[in-house]
Amino acid sequence: xxxxxxxxxxxxVQEKEAVTLDCTYDTSDPSYGLFWYKQPSSGEMIFLIYxxxxxxxxxxxxxxxxxxxxxxxxxxxxxSASQLGDSAMYFCAMRxxxxxxxxxxxxxxxxxP
Amino acid sequence: xxxxxxxxxxxxxxRGQNVTFRCDPISEHNRLYWYRQTLGQGxxxxxxFQNEAQLEKSRLLSDRFSAERPKGSFSTLExQRTEQGDSAMYLCASSxxxxxxxxxxxxxxLTVL
Numbered sequence: 001x002x003x004x005x006x007x008x009x010x011x012x013v014q015e016k017e018a019v020t021l022d023c024t025y026d027t028s029d030p031s032y033g034l035f036w037y038k039q040p041s042s043g044e045m046i047f048l049i050y051x052x053x054x055x056x057x058x059x060x061x062x063x064x065x066x067x068x069x070x071x072x073x074x075x076x077x078x079x080s081a082s083q084l085g086d087s088a089m090y091f092c093a094m095r096x097x098x099x100x101x102x103x104x105x106x107x108x109x110x111x112x113p
Numbered sequence: 114x115x116x117x118x119x120x121x122x123x124x125x126x127x128r129g130q131n132v133t134f135r136c137d138p139i140s141e142h143n144r145l146y147w148y149r150q151t152l153g154q155g156x157x158x159x160x161x162f163q164n165e166a167q168l169e170k171s172r173l174l175s176d177r178f179s180a181e182r183p184k185g186s187f188s189t190l191e192x193q194r195t196e197q198g199d200s201a202m203y204l205c206a207s208s209x210x211x212x213x214x215x216x217x218x219x220x221x222x223l224t225v226l
Contacts, residue, residue, distance in 0.1 A: 003124030004155075033213065043202055045156070045217035091155050095213060099169060100146065101206075 002027045002096050006104035014112050020067070021077045021107045023092030033095040034075040036066065039106070040088040048090075051075055066106045082111045115139060117218035119205050125224045126195055133191045134221045138207030143163045145181055145188050146215060148204040149173065156204055163186060163210065 003026040013019035025034065036048040051059045051066045059066040067076040079086055089108050093101040118137045126132050139147045144163050148156035159178070160170045164185035175182075177195075182188040192199055202222050206215040 035214075037217070042219070043222065045204060045206070046220045047214060047216060050212075050214055056210075098210070099144075099161050099214060100158040100171075101148075101156070101215060103156070105153075106155050 001030070002032075002094055002102050004092050004102055004104035006092055006107050008107045009105070010108045010110070011059050012110050013079075015084060016081055017077060018080045019082055019109065021079070021092075021109065023075045023104060024075065025073050025092075025093065025094050027073075027077060027087050027096075029097070032068070034068070035095065035101065036064070036075075036077045036094040037091045037093060038088045039091060040065060045091070050079070071090075079109075084111050084113060087111045117216055118203055119203075119218040119221050121221060122219060123224075125226065127226050128135075128197060130193060131191065131193045132193055132203075132223065133189055134203055134223075135187060135189050136205030136207075136218060137187045138205070139216060141210075142207035142216075144186070144208045144210060144213070145182055146206040146208075146217055147188070147190050148206065150204055150220075152200040159190075165204050174193050175207060192223075195223075199223060199226050200225045 005024045034052045036050045038046045049061045063080045067077045089106045091106045094105045114221040147159040150156040162182040177193045181189045202220045204220045206217045208215045
């Protein structure tokens with residue numbers, strides 16, 4: 001069965017520094033997609049970045065980059081130059097087949113001024 | 114606003130009552146998903162539609178839950194005879210078949226007293 005694991009319940013980072021949020025996954029399907037979402041206290045899930053299993057390059061979107069290590073089955077999110085507005089819950093997710101997403105437990109990021 | 118919308122945003126009900134939530138997807142998206150998120154957890158898949166066809170239902174979706182998407186546009190999720198364990202955030206997402214990036218609405222927070 002497919003599974004997503006986020007081992008960091010909470011993380012702290014100083015403003016303007018970079019932070020890495022860990023995500024490991026397990027699947028036997030050779031074709032899959034990996035996603036990161038941000039969920040602020042308002043509750044809305046905000047799409048950040050996507051990595052396909054066949055993508056050769058690591059995905060990047062502005063200050064977000066995904067460190068994709070296929071052999072290790074890890075898809076860590078790197079946020080550069082942290083801002084106070086980055087404080088939120090962050091979820092890693094994997095798309096199973098063509099449909100549903102399987103989510104991890106989440107990591108709560110707190111950015112300190 | 115061309116994002117996913119959900120109504121109501123909050124619902125408080127007494128145990129045993131029926132409730133119905135509505136989701137309006139991004140207009141050109143033909144896939145629509147429902148997820149449930151309890152406190153401190155990642156979202157869990159409930160069901161999804163492609164156009165008006167319900168393609169998959171989770172075992173979490175007991176016979177008290179029913180979802181429809183009658184014209185392939187908006188969707189409703191009904192919970193009959195609510196229980197306190199149904200208290201959660203109900204999230205709706207939509208996507209194109211390809212690419213399958215899912216965009217979420219703000220959610221409906223249900224509290225069952």
